[in-house]
Each structure stands twice: as C-alpha cells, then as structure tokens.
Amino acid sequence: MNSMKAQLMALALILIFTLRCNGGITSSFTRKPHPSIDMPFGSDVFKAPPGFNAPQQVHITQGDYEGKSVIVSWVTPKKTGSNLVLYGKANDKHKLISALAKVTTYKYYNYTSGFIHHCTLNDLEYNTKYFYKIGSEDSSRQFSFITPPEVGPDVPYTFGLIGDLGQTYDSNQTLEHYHSNPKGQAVLFIGDLSYADHYPLHDNRRWDSWGRFTERSAAYQTWIWCAGNHEMDFAPEIGETRLFKPYMHRYPVPYKASGSTSPLWYAIKRASTHIIVLSSYSAFGTYTPQYEWLQTELTKVDRTKTPWLIVIVHSPLYNTNNYHYMEGEGMRVMFESWFVENKVDIVLSGHVHSYERMERVSNIAYNISNKKCTPVKSEDAPVYLNLGDGGNIEGLAAEYIQPQPSYSAFRESSFGHGTLEIKNRTHAFYSWHRNDDGVRTVADSVWFYNRYHRPSE
Numbered sequence: 001m002n003s004m005k006a007q008l009m010a011l012a013l014i015l016i017f018t019l020r021c022n023g024g025i026t027s028s029f030t031r032k033p034h035p036s037i038d039m040p041f042g043s044d045v046f047k048a049p050p051g052f053n054a055p056q057q058v059h060i061t062q063g064d065y066e067g068k069s070v071i072v073s074w075v076t077p078k079k080t081g082s083n084l085v086l087y088g089k090a091n092d093k094h095k096l097i098s099a100l101a102k103v104t105t106y107k108y109y110n111y112t113s114g115f116i117h118h119c120t121l122n123d124l125e126y127n128t129k130y131f132y133k134i135g136s137e138d139s140s141r142q143f144s145f146i147t148p149p150e151v152g153p154d155v156p157y158t159f160g161l162i163g164d165l166g167q168t169y170d171s172n173q174t175l176e177h178y179h180s181n182p183k184g185q186a187v188l189f190i191g192d193l194s195y196a197d198h199y200p201l202h203d204n205r206r207w208d209s210w211g212r213f214t215e216r217s218a219a220y221q222t223w224i225w226c227a228g229n230h231e232m233d234f235a236p237e238i239g240e241t242r243l244f245k246p247y248m249h250r251y252p253v254p255y256k257a258s259g260s261t262s263p264l265w266y267a268i269k270r271a272s273t274h275i276i277v278l279s280s281y282s283a284f285g286t287y288t289p290q291y292e293w294l295q296t297e298l299t300k301v302d303r304t305k306t307p308w309l310i311v312i313v314h315s316p317l318y319n320t321n322n323y324h325y326m327e328g329e330g331m332r333v334m335f336e337s338w339f340v341e342n343k344v345d346i347v348l349s350g351h352v353h354s355y356e357r358m359e360r361v362s363n364i365a366y367n368i369s370n371k372k373c374t375p376v377k378s379e380d381a382p383v384y385l386n387l388g389d390g391g392n393i394e395g396l397a398a399e400y401i402q403p404q405p406s407y408s409a410f411r412e413s414s415f416g417h418g419t420l421e422i423k424n425r426t427h428a429f430y431s432w433h434r435n436d437d438g439v440r441t442v443a444d445s446v447w448f449y450n451r452y453h454r455p456s457e
C-alpha cells in the first residue's frame with residue numbers, strides 16, 4: 001500500500017513537472033454559463049439625457065502629443081445646437097474660457113447620424129482638474145476631467161486596459177468594474193468598440209447606444225483609441241465601401257501631432273509613457289505610410305523622458321487560442337524586430353475574446369528557411385498581453401492550443417479588464433481583473449520591469 005502511495009506521488013510530481021515544462025498556467029476557472037447578448041435599447045445604461053437636444057455620447061481623448069490638450073466630443077440628436085465648450089479650472093470657477101467645436105454628420109445606408117461635435121481645448125495646465133459645460137440652457141450638461149502630469153521619467157500613472165468591449169451585460173460588468181476602481185486615470189482602448197456591424201445593415205444606432213453606455217467613464221477621463229476590425233464597417237452589398245466611416249466620424253485622435261497621415265496610427269506621450277497605436281487593418285508592408293511613420297516615430301522615443309514604451313495593436317502578434325490564431329503574423333513579421341530592438345515594454349492586443357499574458361519572447365531569428373521557428377525567451381522583448389475580453393456579443397474564445405506553448409505565461413477564457421500602474425521609471429504593477437467573481441477580483445498580476453532602465457528581471 002505504501003509503495004503504491006509512493007508511486008502515485010511520484011506520478012503526480014512527474015505530471016506537475018511536465019505541465020510546468022510545457023509553459024505557464026491555463027486557468028481552471030470555470031465561467032458561469034450565460035449568453036453573450038446585447039443589452040436592449042431600453043436599458044438604463046443607454047438612456048438619453050433629459051432635455052430637448054441634450055448633448056449625449058460625451059467622450060474625451062488626448063488632443064496633442066504631450067497631454068496639454070483634450071478633444072471633447074458629443075452628439076446632439078435633433079439639431080446642431082450650441083457648438084461651444086465652456087471650461088475652466090475647478091479651483092477658479094468664475095474664469096471660464098470658451099472654445100468652438102466643429103460639427104459633422106454622416107450617412108450610412110439608411111441611417112443618418114446626429115450632429116457630432118469635436119472641440120479641442122488647448123494650452124491646458126498639467127495635472128489640473130477642469131470642468132467643462134456643453135449644450136444650451138436647460139439641456140446643458142457639465143463634466144470634469146484631470147489633465148495628466150507633465151511628461152517625465154518618474155511620473156506615476158495608472159491606465160485601464162480594455163478591449164473588444166461591445167454592449168452586452170458582460171460589457172456592462174467590465175465597464176462597471178473598471179469605473180469603480182478609483183486608481184484608473186485613463187483608458188488604453190485596444191479596439192472593437194460597439195459591434196454595431198453585428199446587426200443587419202450595420203445598425204448604426206448601436207454606435208449611438210455604445211456612446212451613451214461608455215459616457216460614464218469616457219466623459220470624465222481620456223480614452224486612447226485604437227481601431228479594430230469591427231470599426232471597418234465595410235459593407236459593399238449596401239454600397240458602404242469607405243472603411244472606418246462611423247468610427248472616424250465619431251472618435252477623433254491627435255494623429256497629426258505625431259506626424260501621422262492617418263487617424264488609424266499615431267502616437268502620444270502621457271506621463272512617463274510613449275504610446276504607439278497601430279492599425280492591423282491598414283497596409284503595413286515596407287514603404288507603406290504606416291511602416292514609414294512607425295520607423296520615424298521609434299526614433300523620436302526618448303526613454304530618459306518617457307521610460308515606458310507601449311504599443312497598442314488590435315490583432316495579437318502572439319496568442320495561443322484557436323480563435324484568430326496567427327492573424328497577426330503578418331505584422332509580427334514586419335514589426336517584431338523593431339519592437340525587440342527598441343525594447344518595447346508592452347504590446348497590448350485584443351481581438352481574441354479571452355485573456356492571455358505571454359512570456360518575454362522573440363521570434364525574430366526565424367526567416368522561413370532557417371527552421372528557427374520557435375520563439376525564444378529574450379529580455380529585450382516586450383510582454384504581449386491579450387485583452388480581447390471586454391465582453392462583446394460574439395462571446396468567449398474558449399479553445400486553446402494544447403499543450404500550452406512555452407511562450408504563454410497565463411491564459412483564461414473569461415471576460416475582464418486590466419490595469420497598469422506605473423510607479424516610476426523601473427517598476428509597473430500589472431493586474432488582470434476577472435468579471436465573473438462579481439467584484440473586481442485580481443486573477444493575474446505581475447510586476448513589469450522597464451526594458452530600458454531595468455532590463456533584467
């Protein structure tokens with residue numbers, strides 16, 4: 001009996017060792033089964049504000065390269081209304097400044113948008129709370145935001161990380177969990193916003209409802225935008241062939257400030273970070289505008305001023321899920337060597353509807369003919385994070401490649417969001433919050449050490 005026990009123990013140890021050798025952790029967490037369905041239009045989270053033609057779908061984003069400017073956007077449903085933003089410092093309510101918004105509309109098949117306003121507030125002071133007021137008289141609305149601290153190497157700053165959000169009950173949980181975290185100062189949004197294209201004729205009313213749904217966070221703190229495949233809205237069967245039409249009308253970004261020629265790829269600096277946003281769904285081959293721009297932008301990164309170099313791109317360069325597997329391979333072939341050479345700290349991706357964190361690996365030695373096709377650990381390589389887990393109508397991607405490849409550190413098929421707490425030039429605390437526990441539970445966390453200032457872990 002004792003020898004049998006010993007044999008069983010030895011077998012268990014071998015099994016544990018084998019699982020560890022294969023790679024990281026595949027979480028055993030089992031999600032409660034419930035369907036991924038959109039909240040109905042009548043839901044309170046989609047409710048339009050009271051008052052005739054009241055501004056709705058309010059959101060803000062960074063308006064320049066270094067964080068001294070904010071773009072305020074909103075929609076008035078019935079008529080243009082006031083295009084003024086009145087704003088001022090919270091501690092000086094009597095001194096209000098006004099700025100004028102530009103107004104645009106668009107048609108998408110049988111849908112006509114409301115009046116979409118975009119207003120850039122310039123020359124703001126760093127690290128300052130501002131109030132802003134939009135709309136006319138009895139239907140005017142007031143919001144506030146805090147500008148980021150001046151760009152500098154040891155400036156602490158906390159980002160929320162959200163991808164593939166959609167507008168289901170799960171999406172609502174994700175947003176609520178993030179919103180209830182007082183630490184989050186700005187959101188890095190990893191693409192796939194409304195999933196309006198899931199509906200017949202790409203029902204653009206779902207773009208409007210998504211704008212109202214996210215307002216409770218996006219009107220008060222900057223969301224940095226990145227486009228995913230669900231922003232393309234390409235529907236030649238109904239004559240809609242202009243890519244990214246609703247997205248680009250609704251979500252402006254400061255692309256010209258970084259010398260980009262398209263809102264789909266651009267860069268900003270914020271606090272101690274240099275953030276590069278790329279487009280998986282625009283040309284990125286050699287000589288293309290995106291390729292040329294990225295090459296130039298990487299030369300502008302100064303790690304003594306912005307130690308943290310973060311790339312956001314919707315389709316992952318690494319993941320171990322069967323869903324969308326290798327869709328990001330083209331961009332990996334083109335840009336991975338630049339990421340490694342430039343010691344990018346983190347590459348944020350979504351698209352795959354689950355959560356995964358990679359080891360620091362590089363596959364840049366591989367050139368098709370040399371057979372070196374296995375990613376190897378590299379201290380120069382970024383950590384790739386897959387956060388396509390916002391909770392959209394398409395549901396979870398639950399089938400993983402087995403056994404877990406060695407480059408995968410942690411994976412779990414659940415909805416949630418991430419937070420990145422940058423402490424100083426060397427340390428950042430990263431955590432992933434699973435939705436299903438009913439509270440903002442941390443299911444995966446790790447300290448990231450800066451690749452430039454503290455390259456060994």
Ligand SMILES: [Fe+2]
Pocket residue numbers: 164192228229230314350351352
């Ligand atoms: Fe996607």
